[in-house]
Amino acid sequence: MAIKKGLFKTSVGRKNLMAVTGLFIVFFLIIHLIGNLILIIPDSFFPIEFWNNVANQHDMYNAYSHFLVHFWPITIVAWVLYAAIALHIIDALLITLNNWKAKGEKYAVIDNSTSTWISRNMGLIGTIIGIFIVMHMVQFWLQYKVLKIEHDLYNLVLETFKIWWMVVIYEIGIIALGFHIVHGIESAHRSLGIYPKKIMHIIKYIALYFGLVMALLYAIIPIILYFK
Amino acid sequence: MKLTLKIWRQDNAKTKGKLVSYDLSDLSSDMSFLEMLDVLNEQLAVKGERVVEFDHDCREGICGQCSLVINGQAHGPEGHYTTCQTHLRSFKDGETLYVEPFRANAFPVIRDLKVDRTSMDRIIQSGGYISSFTGMAPEANSTPIHHDIAESAFDSAACIGCGACVATCKNSSAALFVSAKVGHLAKLPQGQVERMERVIAMVTTHDDEGFGSCTHTGACAMVCPQEVQLLDIARMNFEYNRAVCLVKD
Ligand code: HEM
Ligand code: SF4
Ligand code: FES
Numbered sequence: 001m002a003i004k005k006g007l008f009k010t011s012v013g014r015k016n017l018m019a020v021t022g023l024f025i026v027f028f029l030i031i032h033l034i035g036n037l038i039l040i041i042p043d044s045f046f047p048i049e050f051w052n053n054v055a056n057q058h059d060m061y062n063a064y065s066h067f068l069v070h071f072w073p074i075t076i077v078a079w080v081l082y083a084a085i086a087l088h089i090i091d092a093l094l095i096t097l098n099n100w101k102a103k104g105e106k107y108a109v110i111d112n113s114t115s116t117w118i119s120r121n122m123g124l125i126g127t128i129i130g131i132f133i134v135m136h137m138v139q140f141w142l143q144y145k146v147l148k149i150e151h152d153l154y155n156l157v158l159e160t161f162k163i164w165w166m167v168v169i170y171e172i173g174i175i176a177l178g179f180h181i182v183h184g185i186e187s188a189h190r191s192l193g194i195y196p197k198k199i200m201h202i203i204k205y206i207a208l209y210f211g212l213v214m215a216l217l218y219a220i221i222p223i224i225l226y227f228k
Numbered sequence: 229m230k231l232t233l234k235i236w237r238q239d240n241a242k243t244k245g246k247l248v249s250y251d252l253s254d255l256s257s258d259m260s261f262l263e264m265l266d267v268l269n270e271q272l273a274v275k276g277e278r279v280v281e282f283d284h285d286c287r288e289g290i291c292g293q294c295s296l297v298i299n300g301q302a303h304g305p306e307g308h309y310t311t312c313q314t315h316l317r318s319f320k321d322g323e324t325l326y327v328e329p330f331r332a333n334a335f336p337v338i339r340d341l342k343v344d345r346t347s348m349d350r351i352i353q354s355g356g357y358i359s360s361f362t363g364m365a366p367e368a369n370s371t372p373i374h375h376d377i378a379e380s381a382f383d384s385a386a387c388i389g390c391g392a393c394v395a396t397c398k399n400s401s402a403a404l405f406v407s408a409k410v411g412h413l414a415k416l417p418q419g420q421v422e423r424m425e426r427v428i429a430m431v432t433t434h435d436d437e438g439f440g441s442c443t444h445t446g447a448c449a450m451v452c453p454q455e456v457q458l459l460d461i462a463r464m465n466f467e468y469n470r471a472v473c474l475v476k477d
Contacts, residue, residue, distance in 0.1 A: 006472040011401065011441035012431050012465055013472070095441045099399035102440035104331035108234070108247055111300030114307075114450035120398055122443060187444040193466025195459050 012191075014095050019188035021088040026181060028081050033217055035064055039157065040224045061154040069145055089130060096123045118183045125180045132173030161225035170222045178215025182207050229255045229321040233268065235280055236328045241336045241344075247326065257317040261304060262287060262294060264316060282341040289313040289453065292388030295395070296341055297328045302392035302451045310390065310453045330395035334402070334438045345391050347437040348405060352389075354433035355426035356409040358418050377415055384412035386454040393448035393456075399440035404448040406434050407464035408456045414467050424471035431468055 008017045038061050046056045054060040068074055118125065139160060143150040150156045160166050185207035186200075194200060230253045238245025250268055259267070262284050269279040285293035294311040298304040304314035319325065329337050334347040362368060373381075387408035394402045410427045413419030419426070442461055449458040 010431050011435050012468045014441055099440035102333050102400035102438055104333050107300055107328055107331060109300035109326040114447040115445035119445040190444045190462040191465055193462055193469050195462035195466055197459060200459060
């Protein structure tokens with residue numbers, strides 16, 4: 001057992017945990033996006049007859065969020081997600097602190113031409129995302145699911161994105177997310193030991209375009225709602 | 229040509245160091261960077277000052293002993309070159325060059341530009357070998373190895389242990405160095421017996437020596453004089469994970 005622990009310890013093992021939790025959060029983000037795209041379905045699409053005759057966007061979004069809260073398998077996945085986020089952050093802290101400790105005296109001249117800005121600033125980008133996640137959860141999750149103050153989630157979302165600076169904050173969080181995904185997906189596969197050249201080449205492209213598409217789709221939601 | 233050098237001077241690991249400025253003129257652009265330091269040292273010696281200490285040995289790019297970070301770039305601006313193979317023609321006449329030692333906690337400064345890289349030796353000692361006797365060249369030739377695998381193993385074996393990967397890494401990780409050594413032996417039949425113990429031992433020693441964790445910025449592979457690939461690190465991670473799952477305690 002002593003060695004099996006190495007799966008999540010050591011400089012290599014800790015990156016396994018980073019990768020697994022990160023990729024799980026990415027998986028959640030896909031589902032989360034699909035759900036929230038309901039918010040930008042044009043009104044002309046309603047009523048949707050083949051699906052329980054949903055009358056309008058308002059009902060559809062609230063039915064969807066009601067389903068999320070009351071369907072128990074989703075509750076389990078949600079707890080796995082909270083754990084993944086917590087582990088990802090703790091592991092990020094451990095890795096970053098250890099890497100700071102490993103650094104010698106600062107160089108007088110630093111040349112950054114050999115790596116990308118994103119790859120060097122995953123901790124900073126992650127921290128922006130972390131602050132964003134806390135704010136985001138207080139705004140919606142806490143009000144709707146925990147305190148149960150707000151029952152009409154659709155209205156809450158709509159009101160939130162009528163405030164222009166809220167839209168700005170969300171866009172910043174989403175851009176940070178896109179950056180994090182682009183390097184994160186590539187890095188995660190490397191951490192887990194995917195080494196054939198051809199596969200890694202494909203993964204690099206997937207990471208880039210996936211990150212771009214995710215960020216774009218997330219980004220248009222607050223903007224469309226603001227002008228609605 | 230003329231150059232202004234800002235060179236890191238430090239008496240030993242315990243004292244603080246600082247950059248000291250030196251002006252050199254009448255340099256030939258065909259000089260290697262180390263020959264230029266020799267010229268500087270001759271001048272310092274004549275003046276009775278302590279010469280600038282720096283590491284070097286073969287001066288032909290094969291031993292891995294020379295180091296230096298020049299204007300923030302490990303081994304200078306050429307990329308995939310050692311400092312001894314970097315010539316003054318890579319710089320502009322009149323340029324100011326910052327010359328600093330390889331920096332990492334695992335590489336304490338001995339004096340000036342000389343650093344202690346024995347931490348890398350201890351990583352090798354912990355697993356970068358095979359314990360079986362493989363004989364002489366005729367026996368080696370009788371071991372069937374596919375040409376591509378032999379080439380790939382040789383590409384990894386080419387690592388000269390210079391430490392430029394560590395010096396350039398924002399995490400001071402020696403992942404590229406360890407991956408070269410792990411990959412070299414994991415690819416060959418002679419390395420199979422200790423394949424699993426080796427990677428676990430070398431990664432563990434890497435951590436104990438105080439090197440950081442790789443976050444795949446890729447800067448190491450851009451400066452490595454032997455062009456060890458970033459994919460070698462992924463391969464090491466594969467070897468490590470395979471070993472951790474399969475090895476019997
Ligand atoms: C909550 C705040 C977050 C912090 C503080 C954070 C921090 C970090 C750090 C420091 C790394 C290591 C850098 C690297 O490997 O290149 C990393 C990697 C990663 N992050 Fe995050 N992150 C956060 C949120 C997220 C989110 C929301 C996602 C989902 C998109 C995510 C996905 C990933 C992935 C896939 C990796 C790569 C893992 C690997 O290299 O093995 N992270 N994160
Ligand atoms: S991997 Fe390259 S940069 Fe690192 S020690 Fe070996 S030869 Fe030097
Ligand atoms: S002195 Fe031997 S590689 Fe530069």
